[in-house]
Amino acid sequence: MTSNSPCSSGGCAGGGNGNGGMNRRSFLRTSGVLASGIAALAASLAPLRDLTDYTSAEQFMQKHYKELSKDDMEKVLDRITREVEKQYSIRPHVKDYKPMDGVEFVYCLNLTRCIGCRKCVHACVAENNQSRDPEIQYIRVLKMPHGSFDMEKGDHNYASPTVPEKGFFYMPVQCQQCKNPPCVKVCPVKATWQEADGITVIDYDWCIGCRYCEAACPYFARRFNWTKPSIPKDRINPEMSYLGNRPRKQGVMEKCHFCIQRTRAGKYPACLEVCPAGARKFGNILDPNSEVSYIMRNKKVFVQLKEELGTSPRFFYYFDV
Amino acid sequence: MIQATKNYFHFLWRCGRIAFVGDWRYYAWMGILSVVILLGINAYAKQFVHGLMVTGMSDQVSWGVYIANFTFIVGVAAAAAMLVIPVYIYDNKELHDLVIFGELLAVAAILMCLAFVTVDLGRPDRFWHLIPGIGKFNFPGSMLSWDVIVLNGYLLLNVHICGYLLYCRYQGRTPSKWFYIPFVFLAIGWAISIHTVTAFLYVGLGGRPFWNASIVGPRFLASAFTAGPAIIILALQVIRHVTDYRISDKALLTLRSIVQVSMLINVFLLFNEVFKEFYTRTSHVAASNYLYFGLHGFHALVPWIWTAILFNLVAMFILVLPMSKSLKYLNVACVLAIVGIWIEKGMGLVVPGFIPSPLGEMVEYTPSLNETLVCLGIWAFGLLAYTLFLRMSIPILQGRITKRNEGESDDHLFAAGQKSDQTTTPHVATTHI
Known part of the structure; x- marks a missing residue:
């Protein structure tokens, strides 16, 4: 019987829950507490509105350098080119230079x-x-x-x-x-x-x-x-x-x-x-x-x-x- | 199987429900903590957008209060072992029913540790690079990868031990020894390992002479086994005050002797370090000079470290003298020890490692307001978590929430707050944990 009770907050305190339903007052109190909690959380997260530089899904999923295949790398270089072009209005030449043999x-x-x-x-x-x-x-x-x-x-x-x-x-x-x-x-x-x-x-x-x-x-x-x-x-x-x-x-x-x-x-x-x-x-x-x-x-x-x-x-x- | 799962979820449901219920003091306490947590979230949101620039850190002092608090709290988590060892190795009866409170504290402390490390990351969105198997884990090379393993392992061990014992108590059956005793012993060694590994994080850096000293590890353990049980002594008295859970003075005094010995060792090791640095006076003394006396006109940490030393010494004297058999004096000593070690192990350890810089540059560090708010938020989060754990576990340990009374309303617990009358729900003797 408690398992289907929606009382999960302080609204249940003192109120009976044996009658299978919640009364109006406890419902209002519960939702009031819940709503103000969500509002307070939202307010505290407000600075996130200034976020301009999101991590794209493409970048989030990108593998480690050493695990990138040639094709992967081409896509990555292309992404970087696009990003630089967007941000700095200049088309860069992005390459992945490899070490030369016999060189230290x-x-x-x-x-x-x-x-x-x-x-x-x-x-x-x-x-x-x-x-x-x-x-x-x-x-x-x-x-x-x-x-x-x-x-x-x-x-x-x-x-x-x-x-x-x-x-x-x-x-x-x-x-x-x-x-x-x-x-x-x-x-x-x-x-x-x-x-x-x-x-x-x-x-x-x-x-x-x-x-x-x-x-x-x-x-x-x-x-x-x-x-x-x-x-x-x-x-x-x-x-x-x-x-x-x-x-x-x-x-x-x-x-x-x-x-x-x-x-x-x-x-x-x-x-x-x-x-x-x-x-x-x-x-x-x-x-x-x-x-x-x-x-x-x-x-x-x-x-x-x-x-x-x-x-x-x-x-x-x-x-x- | 389905029934068992159902039972378990019902258990979790009842635990979750009681977490939201208490007397006005409980609501006030949780309300205040929630407000501080929200302030911390707000400060972290700013940091997430603008970067770690909003902290007081720099390229010269690249770790600050986040890592300082992390270091201190790893010690608190490790201190649960100081309750487990007397009970499971020396068969101490007084502490027997209190072990679980130490383990729950460890869980809350590790959650705080993980939070402190996360807020210190420049790219929290890439946390998955740290997950073994999915990311690219530099194990065994990096001490930080060891720390990820030992901290999360310790968290799992303690969650398992506490969760299993509480569920057994709830169901009214005797826990199967095989299901928890091996883990309890594993957790003892593991507790020591989390703090050793955290010390090695610093000790392993050859370019930082202040940290690159073999005494750092032992000092970490000694100070952890002082501050941790000191926190438990205070926490147990709070529990005793706000609930009717029975905690004897004798148990507190057993913990006193642990804190006493650890504090003596802690101060002795500190003395060893100070002697080595200042008697030989090699060029490596620069960081210690900065810490204790100031260097080239920079001395931001000097008042802090002397406060810490004073607190530690006063705490040591109170603990050694018989006066600390009185709880009043014992509490004073515990508070002094906790604050002293928090300064010395936190800022007093992390910051001087960076000053002077490896190229001899003097750049000081002061935490910013934003950084401080994030720290306060995490502390509040830890206290909230520990309070929740206690709120759920104490009625279970007392036999007030059991499988037997599943059908009944739990309102009798809620209406009267935590100090409900003992006649309807007598204290159940706790013998089999």
């Missing part, structure tokens, strides 16, 4: 030459379609006093009218493309991994935004999209790659990927090209005739940041000695 990329940075102009920082932002507001930068340049390698002494926010300043040297830090990347190890959903050419990449469509990788990275190389990225339409770089510089969404991680859309097409990274001091060298360490192979053979002192952590960076700082 290495970066060498000459600390004797770097003058701390931060041109690399801005070239990187422009090349890689980073959000401008808030601005996301992959490269952090530290202004360090002579004679110390203690990064706690470094100035991150120096605003000198001219560089270099006497008594200081400058150390740009970006993703070190570790051979043992802690970020890859900790990701709970394998949204970030190391490719055959040594570049650690992120599938922006798979990342759940837990930021465990950001906590794990010893180099402050990873960045989170704390809100919807905003890029002026005329600043979009239309040459895009899936694992590289295509525009990101709110709530996912990103980081330096050695300009995958350039380097896998045989070009230099943007930060290297713009460097006025020639401090940056990049190339294939497996090729004995590459510039980086020459540097590794002929320079004497190299620094891998935080070598003691066992991350084994592919990013080498060196000096003109």
Whole structure:
């Protein structure tokens, strides 16, 4: 008999329910409580009306990068093209660049030459379609006093009218493309991994935004999209790659990927090209005739940041000695 | 089979029904909690639209109060084991009928943990990537994937144990040992594992010297086994106050000795950590320096951590002294211990791990209002869940809602509120759980 009683709220309190039906008052009270409850819930959800960027069913169902067939990938690239075109009114060329055989990329940075102009920082932002507001930068340049390698002494926010300043040297830090990347190890959903050419990449469509990788990275190389990225339409770089510089969404991680859309097409990274001091060298360490192979053979002192952590960076700082 | 299913659903129906019924205090309490939950939902809706920008977090301090609360509450969940161990291993009679309240607390706590992790995600719409088999689970590589398994496993274990025992009591039959005793013992080990794995989440990060210390795991357990039973001591007294469920002072004092020993160990381990950091003074002391004394002019956490230490020490002294055999002082000690450990294990553990940043940058963190509202909403949700569980289970444990009185109206329970008169429904001796 209780099983068919519709009294499920406080309206039943004290009222008899043995007569098989509910009385008018308890019905009114029950529906009143129910209605005000639903109204309060609806009111609390009101901010959702501002939601503009829905996750499409297509994107919600999308598989992990490594499980996408060639056809799947074409559809995904097509979707990204449509999305970029809609949002930025520009038709991009989105490709999925694959690693080249027999290539392992290495970066060498000459600390004797770097003058701390931060041109690399801005070239990187422009090349890689980073959000401008808030601005996301992959490269952090530290202004360090002579004679110390203690990064706690470094100035991150120096605003000198001219560089270099006497008594200081400058150390740009970006993703070190570790051979043992802690970020890859900790990701709970394998949204970030190391490719055959040594570049650690992120599938922006798979990342759940837990930021465990950001906590794990010893180099402050990873960045989170704390809100919807905003890029002026005329600043979009239309040459895009899936694992590289295509525009990101709110709530996912990103980081330096050695300009995958350039380097896998045989070009230099943007930060290297713009460097006025020639401090940056990049190339294939497996090729004995590459510039980086020459540097590794002929320079004497190299620094891998935080070598003691066992991350084994592919990013080498060196000096003109 | 059909009849059994029908019976079970009828049981659930009656449980659900009684959850909506109580005296005015019950309605007031649930009403307040509901309002806070709605405020939390509202704040989360804003965060869902605008992103985690509405929090106080940054790329430098990329975890904040969400993960801090998560860490603390995992400990609360683990503490159910501190009721189970005396009863099932040492055959303690006083705590025997109270174990289930600890297990129900664990269920509510795990639900809160899952909520705290979910609100911390940048892409909650992609939660399914975390489901083993469907998504892409980085197991055993990522400690977070271990945490998903142990937390959900612990939830299932406790739901099974509580649900089974309550249903047996409802039906008036003796529970079959094979159906729950193995799970009870599994849950003891599992309780320790949820907190160890949560500690390893931090310990496994070589780039964060403040966390990359082997003492973090043991400290997690010691503080959990202090704060958890302390919460249970307070919860049991509330239960005793608002219902006629019999809870002896002796049971509370048994829990006191658990809290007492755990607190001593907790403070001892803290001392070990402080000694190692400040005696050697390697460059890794920076985060501890920031936490305890401030660094380069930044000292947002200093008043908090000293409050926590003061509270812990005062609680320890009260617990050690015989005065805490009086419930009045015991309650003071419990409140101090809970607040102290909440600060120290939450913000005091999570935030200094990020300051200074791996490149030596000083960026501080203060939770935003929106973030705080989301946290309050989840706390209210946890309290609401625990209240509901108790509201359903206590009349069953007391034999007031049983299969035998299925045909009768439950109104006698509802009309008089929870403190109904004992003459019509005498307290049933609880012996077989």
